[in-house]
Amino acid sequence: MRVSHRNIYANMLTYMNHSLTGLVELNLKASSQKEINRPSDNPIGMTRVLSYRDSLKSMEQYRNNIDTAQGWLGLADENLMQVSTIVTRLKELAQQGATGTFSGDNREQISYEARQLYQQLIMLSNASYEGKYIYSGHKTDTPAFKEALFGQSNDGSINSEDIQNISGGPSGTILVQFLEDGEIGSVPLEYRYSNNGGKTWADGILPASANPDDPVVMDLGGVQVTLAAGSEVAATAEDDYNDTSGTWLWVRPTAVYQGDDENGVDVEYFGAVGGLSTDATGVFRSNIMVRIDAVGASIGYSYSSDGGQNWTTGNTVPAGPPASLSVPGGFLEVDPLPAQGDQFVIRPNRALMHVEISQNETIQMNNIGKDVFGGLYNDQPVDLGKPGSNLFETVGKLIGYLETNTQQGAQQALEELTAAHTHITTYLAGVGARENRLALTDSVLYGLQLNAQERKSKIEDVDVADLMTKMAMQQITYEAVLKSSSTIMRMSLVNYL
Secondary structure (H helix, E strand, O other): OOOOHHHHHHHHHHHHHHHHHHHHHHHHHHHHOEOOOOHHHOHHHHHHHHHHHHHHHHHHHHHHHHHHHHHHHHHHHHHHHHHHHHHHHHHHHHHHHOOOOOOHHHHHHHHHHHHHHHHHHHHHHOOEEOOEEOOEOOOOOOOOEEEEEEEEEOOOOOOHHHEEEEEEOOOOOEEEEEOOOEEOOOOOEEEEEEOOOOOOOEEEEEOOOOOOOOOEEEEOOOEEEEEOOOOEEOOOOOOOOOOOOOOEEEEEEEEEEOOOOOOOEEEEEEOOOOOOEEEEEEOOOOOEEEEEEEEOOEEEEEEEOOOOOOOEEEEEEEOOOOEEEEEOOEEEEEEOOOOOOOEEEEEEOOOOOEEEEEOOEEEEOOOEHHHHHOOEEOOEEOOOOOOOOOHHHHHHHHHHHHHOOOHHHHHHHHHHHHHHHHHHHHHHHHHHHHHHHHHHHHHHHHHHHHHHHHHHHHHHEOOHHHHHHHHHHHHHHHHHHHHHHHHHHHOOHHHHO
């Protein structure tokens, strides 16, 4: 059979290119240290590698979230430990102030330390992590608390709802003594006040309301107290310094919460019915959109909990009025009847911040300041369920009683400080529990990461020793092809003539 030079050249090029291609492929694997460099190398293996990469990215993000949450909770842990230490010291001061052998000068002396501890509590309640205040809810750019004034009476005749506003800022507690019996707002009432614990007094007159039920303003020098009309006060004589008889008012320090909360639910109405009243009751995890589809003997409506992307239709309720529409988390009450096509949006207040730490698993990383420290919110003391649990109010009362030499008040503050201390330690335990959960979850994720990396490596990474052996063999093959090709190309019939 005749073999042409053209066939010889073509075959030599094919053999050389085939050997060279194998060598280049092995060189690419050596440089990348990867067994799979393109999908065509191993389609099934590439699919598994991409799946592992996606899982590893998710786990990396979860661990980043855990690190952030650990930062917030670690700061809160240390923060509340310091608060607990301060409350312990305040209890010691209250116990001293409640001692019958202590004089007015002694109580005044320990009141200075109580004031400083109050200032320290304000600072701790405004703790921030990476420039974000940890007790302000979603208002992370706003300090959680600011110093303020509030008051309380000895006999309950002036309660917290009667004190509508206090403006100004004295250096110490102001003690007010009423010198006339009467109803606030109905008649002018004489009083006197002292801002140095009763050492000196200034007189004043509380005016009558300009109009029935209008509030009145009590002038206390640099402080103005706005009082609601209607409270009955009892007088004591000017030479009677017994603050257990008659009506006495203490204007003392507290703190106002400036963050947001989880308590309220707002309802927005989009329609043409005038005077429509709406109210949402329940526990809503997200915004709920409600659409009125039909109005007749019954009301047909739809709702969406994902911003209107998906709607649950075919819901009906009796027309009422009022109409009570059942939605995820609670009910929407509407009165009078809405019109077809009307829409409502239920917007729950949000203050708690959650981060995802694994698939479908989140954890709370902040605390709502008013639920921890109390203070004032919406111009009224925060109700934490148990008397005395409101730390800022209790500390404010203690300072007021110490600065005005009130032994019985110091004893009362001591009892309330015990309740406040229990409340703080309960929150501290909750923070510690979340820290433990984060540590456990992080440990589990770390193990899963190692496992996923190992499995991905077995599919994707090269065996270096095996690769070097293959490269050496491929190089020998390529050199053999070159040498044999060179030998064949030098052969000619002329060599035998």
